[in-house]
Amino acid sequence: MTRLGDKSDNSDYRRAFEGLLGIPFTEGNKIDVLRNGCRIFPAMLEAIENATESVEFLTFVYWTGDIADRFAKALAKRAEADVKVRVLLDAFGAAEMSKSLVTDMEEAGVEVRWFRPLANWKVWSSDNRTHRKILVTDGRVGFTGGVGIAEEWEGDARDETEWRDTHFRICGPAVHGLQAAFYGNWVEAGGLMSEALETVAPLERVGDAYIQVIRATASVGWSDIASLLQTIIARSEISLRIATPYLAPDENTTRLLVEAAERGVDVDIIIPGPYTDRRISRIAGADEVQQLLQAGINIWRFQPTMIHAKIVILDDVMACVGSANLNHRSTLKDDEIALVIDCHTTVSTLKEQFEADMRHCEHLDIKEWRKRGMLRRSAEALIRVFRQQV
Numbered sequence: 001m002t003r004l005g006d007k008s009d010n011s012d013y014r015r016a017f018e019g020l021l022g023i024p025f026t027e028g029n030k031i032d033v034l035r036n037g038c039r040i041f042p043a044m045l046e047a048i049e050n051a052t053e054s055v056e057f058l059t060f061v062y063w064t065g066d067i068a069d070r071f072a073k074a075l076a077k078r079a080e081a082d083v084k085v086r087v088l089l090d091a092f093g094a095a096e097m098s099k100s101l102v103t104d105m106e107e108a109g110v111e112v113r114w115f116r117p118l119a120n121w122k123v124w125s126s127d128n129r130t131h132r133k134i135l136v137t138d139g140r141v142g143f144t145g146g147v148g149i150a151e152e153w154e155g156d157a158r159d160e161t162e163w164r165d166t167h168f169r170i171c172g173p174a175v176h177g178l179q180a181a182f183y184g185n186w187v188e189a190g191g192l193m194s195e196a197l198e199t200v201a202p203l204e205r206v207g208d209a210y211i212q213v214i215r216a217t218a219s220v221g222w223s224d225i226a227s228l229l230q231t232i233i234a235r236s237e238i239s240l241r242i243a244t245p246y247l248a249p250d251e252n253t254t255r256l257l258v259e260a261a262e263r264g265v266d267v268d269i270i271i272p273g274p275y276t277d278r279r280i281s282r283i284a285g286a287d288e289v290q291q292l293l294q295a296g297i298n299i300w301r302f303q304p305t306m307i308h309a310k311i312v313i314l315d316d317v318m319a320c321v322g323s324a325n326l327n328h329r330s331t332l333k334d335d336e337i338a339l340v341i342d343c344h345t346t347v348s349t350l351k352e353q354f355e356a357d358m359r360h361c362e363h364l365d366i367k368e369w370r371k372r373g374m375l376r377r378s379a380e381a382l383i384r385v386f387r388q389q390v
Contacts, residue, residue: 010210010317013318013342014210016231017231017340018212021228023214024212025210025211026172026173026177026212027210028173028204028205029172029173029174029207029209029210030171030207031346032168033166033168033350034145034168035166036165037154037156037162038154038155040145040147041067043143043167044135045071047135051083051138053138053139054083054084054086054136055078055084055086056088056134056135056136056186057075057088059088059094059148060094060148061093061094061150062089062094062097062149063097063148063150064097068097068149072105075108076105076107079110084199085105085111086111087112088130088182088185089113090131091116091118092116093129093148113186113189113191114189115189128334129334130185130334130335131329131330131334132181132182133148134337136175136178139179139201140203141170142171143167143170144170144337145165145167145321145323146167147165152277152306153308157305162305163305163308164302164306164308164357165307165308166309166353168321171207172203172211173211174211177215178213180215181213181335181337183195183196184215185335209343210342211339211340211342213338214322214337216228216324223331225330225336226250228320229312229320229326230253234256238315239265239316240257240268240312241313241354242312242326243269243307243311244326244327245272245276245277245307246326247288247327249288249331250332253326253331254292258291258292261296268297268358269326275304289369301361301363302357302360302361303360310322310325317347318340319343319350321341321350322336323337324336324338
């Protein structure tokens with residue numbers, strides 16, 4: 001067995017993920033790590049503007065602001081140039097989107113569809129959303145990660161108005177996995193699989209990265225994201241570095257994290273500090289935070305702004321990125337997209353960025369945690385009833 005930490009051969013890791021998740025890695029991919037909106041949005045808009053054949057765009061969050069206008073205009077412009085442009089919006093996450101932007105895109109020839117409209121008579125499906133963020137242009141360049149289309153993501157995380165996030169540009173065979181995730185949701189929203197055949201392109205090897213694309217489907221009780229996260233934790237022997245905006249893991253995941261710490265794995269988790277868009281998720285994860293702190297796991301609260309990055313680094317040799325959070329919704333309810341990456345350059349970059357983020361964090365001390373007041377503890381008890389919603 002290859003010793004963990006040996007950068008020359010991570011085949012044992014890949015074998016574990018392939019065996020337990022049933023999805024092979026693709027070879028020959030190239031990855032660009034895009035840190036914060038000032039780098040993410042220009043790269044995405046450039047890809048859209050350079051598209052000559054097709055654009056497939058799926059997002060959970062599409063709100064208002066200058067960046068929302070710029071994306072709508074860029075998509076409309078490509079449609080006017082006879083590029084096939086398909087936009088899929090989650091009906092809950094994008095509910096605040098300006099209807100005029102939708103109208104402008106549709107009038108330009110963009111085909112816009114809504115995933116699981118809230119007025120749908122199938123009320124049991126309304127709680128299961130698509131949380132994926134996917135952009136594919138010409139069937140050859142793909143993007144995924146944590147960023148939504150809203151003004152909160154603009155800038156470089158300089159203050160509380162500019163969120164900290166990470167997105168990824170992918171070239172190579174793994175782009176087919178992103179397209180498959182897009183069309184899985186597209187067909188449910190009323191599109192046709194025959195439309196996918198129009199945009200699937202032959203993909204050559206362009207880099208040295210191995211990528212496994214995990215397309216988790218919304219379900220009740222379990223998903224491939226839950227299997228993936230638990231496989232990563234169980235496989236760890238040296239270290240786990242986790243950044244998540246919402247920390248409310250299920251009981252099994254919490255137990256695996258505690259067991260990892262008990263066998264000597266160094267576990268560091270970065271979560272939002274004073275700035276967060278969902279304070280209810282912080283309250284909902286209180287029981288798990290208590291257990292993690294007692295096990296010696298380091299929890300770090302990011303101070304400059306809301307941190308929305310979703311990163312897991314395994315033993316400093318593998319990484320998991322994408323749209324999934326470490327909470328009940330991502331593992332039990334929502335459609336998600338995740339990439340497991342075996343690429344020394346990419347993992348090293350993510351490690352450096354994680355350590356840079358840690359320098360802007362405050363360590364959550366267990367003694368201070370135990371001093372929570374009665375009002376806070378009462379709120380935690382109330383929120384336990386709704387844990388699977390966060």
